[in-house]
Amino acid sequence: MPASPETLAHATDLAAFVEASPSSFHAAAEVARRLEDAGFTRLDETASWPAAAGGKHLVVRDGAVIAWVTPASATASTGVRIFGAHSDSPAFKLKPKPTTGKLGWLQAGVEVYGGPLLNSWLDRELRLAGRLVLDDGTTALAATGPLLRLPQLAIHLDRDANKSFSLDKQSQTQPVWGLGESASADILAELASAAGVDAARIRGYDIVTADAARGAVFGLDDVFFASGRLDDLASVHAGVVALEAAADGFDADHIAMLAVFDHEEIGSGTRSGAAGPFLSDVLERLWISLGADREHQLRALAASWCVSSDVGHSIHPNYADKHDPVVQPLLGSGPILKINANQRYATDAQGAAAWNRWCEAAGVNSQEFVSNNSVPCGSTIGPITATRIGIRTVDVGIPMLSMHSARELAGVSDLWDLRRVAEAYFRQ
Template sequence: MAPRPTGPTPAPDEAPSRAAASNGASSRASAAPPRPAFDHTSTHTEDLMAFLTASPTPYHAVAEAGRRLTEAGFVRVDARDAWQDGPGGRYLVRGGTLIAWYVPGGAPAHAPYRIVGAHTDSPNLRVKPRPDTGAAGWRQIAVEIYGGVPLNTWLDRDLGLAGRLTLRDGTPRLVRIDQPLLRVPQLAIHLDRDTNEGLRLDRQHHIRPLWGLGPATDGDLRRKVAAAAGLDAADVAAWDLMLHDLQPPALLGDGEQFLVGSRLDNLVSTHAGLTALLHAAADRSATDRSAPQPVQVLAAFDHEETGSTSATGASSPLLESVLRRAVRTRGGSDEDWERARAGAYCVSADMSHAVHPNYPERHDPDHLPLPNGGPAVKLNVNQRYATDSESHTVFTTACERAGVPWQSFVTNNSSSCGTSIGPLVAAQLGITTVDVGVPGLSMHSARELCGADDPHHLAAALAAFLTTH
């Protein structure tokens, strides 16, 4: 295999333009968006690295996804506006959540849905509302721990700051500081000789990042982020700010077999779903027009890492509302909605675990996924994953159509099993769902690892699934 590109910047003829995403609610969308270039593994992985770099927060991830959708002819709609019918692509953004869908020409109101579900959030450190604090002559920032964070992985890293500001008139504004602004310093081993026998971190006192010397002054951070966004501090009413590691994604290992970076869980899946949607929407010639055309959907939710119980999480009514309205805007009835839902399938795509070479005993001995072996189908009989034999067959058949290998993941019976948005979508909407994911190591760490080939494997399988009848 030829060496892969080592940088995150696409080649000039493949680089997307930086045109701003439309905020309009126009109801007519292009029915023939340009086909995205993801046919080669190295190109896809390079594009993923660019997506990761552009997406330090869920808000930036959906902004980047929206930009790409707009460039491909999709139209952004507002839930407060009336939606009109017609074929083509549309997308809705709410906070850190994006739902995009493509209606093929001639699709009836009862056309079944093919849904790829993912999430945009990752465990990290988030800024408290009164952040300016300090101790012993140091200025520090008060942070709260979001999701299941392995705290030691955030020590001694150069950290930036990014997120969403809400202005006093209610307008949101993205902000991003990509410079070494913050650091959570570890205690020197000379002062903690037992640190290698078991590091213990107090979640309140040991995780406060430093960013200067002198007395803590109320309003310092507000002024810093406001200036970075080109605002006056008085304009900022509130924020959703989080820290991010400044080290860029990279290819690693002999022959560059691995991808390492932050937020692989779960922007690998969000990017794969987005790429698959754009590809499938553009590649209409491969669809069997003798059967009803499925409506293709990407649902990338926020707040999965904290349970999905929010206005923009998978437990919210947001996805059902969008799917129902997409039926009604095409003249459909309640009966059409029930038919569309009954014929629907969902792939819940979220990172999975590869077997860890230093801890193989933590894994099921008969299910040992490896990087670059294709996406893993995740199964749990207690419904922590939504996969059953029907949905398993739907996804693996799509893998076969795409020429993609696949693996199986089952948790060791002695360990607790994680979960995903899959069971939530299945239970709320009654849609047959399969849970899958790219196998990786160091899940939830500040910097994670997966196979460099597997993101492309997943995207190709999802593109095949989206056109499955």
């Protein structure tokens, strides 16, 4: 069945969102920009917060952002519906003294961030993006255009390349970005120019690579969407679009919240990660603004839900033996409910039932995902949030192929369906 106009419009908007979000810091800024344009008020963590009843607010902490809509009827024990996702993606990160090179080539000194499929980064035009911290402590976001490339060795020089292939993470992953001598070049100056600041003022930086190609719809009947950083910007985008839509005339009996964390790909153990205090800090201040004491806060937590949304695996036609032989979610057949007996995903029976209710309310089909017993699964922010906050949590997402590739593959209809369920979840 051909993709509907609204489904294609959503995919087109996602492509623009990903392009505007080459780093976690840019993703948080883009979420904030979109929501501020929709009438949300940004709060400063160092300032006092106003009473939140009837308000739309957000707060940014580094590469993370939390936004919420509070109904006018909210009380000190009103629960919260959290849609959680993460802003970071596997990549390469600039090291100290990043301008390197040899044999007439300029190269960038990088370190592997997270668990990328290294070979997928070869022969692609790459951007650099992230934040620069200046001598006065201020921060500037920086993003270049296509600047770097990891050129693959020609098959004439490695006749066994199609038999076995691996990259040394130190010696064979340093991208080229120009010709010349490193002593007379400065890759930080390129970033400073992109940010409109003086390179001499840079005192610190968090800079990563990003695939420069824009997301694209393709395939028979426009069923596919390919893009970098769909893990997990697909979920972030679904959440922000759904929250913006739900905020219009919001009158539910709970607070609707989008929580986007950084550093999920490296374990979440930072001040802006899911294992840090960001969410608990925001929840406590939010409930305090509504007059809550500790008793009220515990009651509100008991009435709350978190939907942890991250990508999962579609059945792969060329590697079917890597998947469960019975439970085989397929790209384009709906969002997935992620289940693991060892609680690598936080879904339990209550969570499964709740997720299915929200899908039914949205008119969306849902699929289940479970790993092959011989191929252990990863994890998400879900178990971390459930453990840190004590909130009922369910793990969901969209099925995809090429996870952790520089360019991942999703189903156009799944992207739209996830956004629809997210809105139903916020509104119900």
